[in-house]
Amino acid sequence: MYPLPKSFYQQDPLLVARELLGTVLVRNFGDAAEISGRIIETEAYLSGTDPASHAYNGLSCRNASLFKSGGHLYIHSMHGHHCMDIVTESQSNPTSVLIRALEPLEGIEVMKQHRSQIKLENLCSGPGKLTQALAIDKEFDGIDITKPTSPIQVYCDGHTPKKIYQSARIGISKATQFPYRFYL
DNA sequence: AGCTAGATCTACT
DNA sequence: GTAGATCTAGCTA
Numbered sequence: 001m002y003p004l005p006k007s008f009y010q011q012d013p014l015l016v017a018r019e020l021l022g023t024v025l026v027r028n029f030g031d032a033a034e035i036s037g038r039i040i041e042t043e044a045y046l047s048g049t050d051p052a053s054h055a056y057n058g059l060s061c062r063n064a065s066l067f068k069s070g071g072h073l074y075i076h077s078m079h080g081h082h083c084m085d086i087v088t089e090s091q092s093n094p095t096s097v098l099i100r101a102l103e104p105l106e107g108i109e110v111m112k113q114h115r116s117q118i119k120l121e122n123l124c125s126g127p128g129k130l131t132q133a134l135a136i137d138k139e140f141d142g143i144d145i146t147k148p149t150s151p152i153q154v155y156c157d158g159h160t161p162k163k164i165y166q167s168a169r170i171g172i173s174k175a176t177q178f179p180y181r182f183y184l
Numbered sequence: 185a186g187c188t189a190g191a192t193c194t195a196c197t
Numbered sequence: 198g199t200a201g202a203t204c205t206a207g208c209t210a
Binding site for chain 1: 206
């Protein structure tokens with residue numbers, strides 16, 4: 001069980017999206033409480049050629065975190081929910097990986113409280129659901145998750161996925177043909 | 185100040 | 198599977 005290093009995130013988002021599957025996302029509250037879940041669904045967003053990316057129309061106030069280096073978070077709100085991206089590559093390449101779904105591991109009772117839901121499969125099975133379950137909001141936009149003090153970390157625990165599926169991305173209106181979604 | 189788009193969720197059928 | 202609720206940033210006037 002070791003945290004993924006900064007160099008891991010500074011690679012191609014398509015590779016990072018695939019390799020993140022099966023790793024463990026940990027939400028640390030500073031005290032004993034901890035929530036974690038295994039990443040089971042991701043999507044890659046590219047720069048330049050990808051009209052679906054929030055970076056496509058250039059730098060603005062809301063997407064500034066996308067223009068940081070790999071290993072930072074990009075949190076954006078929409079439809080009354082928050083979505084969480086991990087930024088990939090470097091400042092000159094505003095790419096990222098959207099975390100779409102987790103399999104709950106630790107802190108399931110706390111997740112249920114955050115979500116007002118009791119069914120396990122409803123806790124983290126969507127980008128807006130998992131941010132709510134882990135109590136992630138705009139406060140976390142732009143933080144560096146490779147720092148040991150970060151309240152959000154991603155660990156590799158040696159788990160290797162059996163089979164990785166790939167398909168078109170979900171919930172977008174542009175560039176829907178690119179198969180940049182990965183899931184277990 | 186008003187309008188729209190947007191990487192969604194829930195409850196219901 | 199579908200409809201309706203939901204919030205915010207960014208744009209236009």
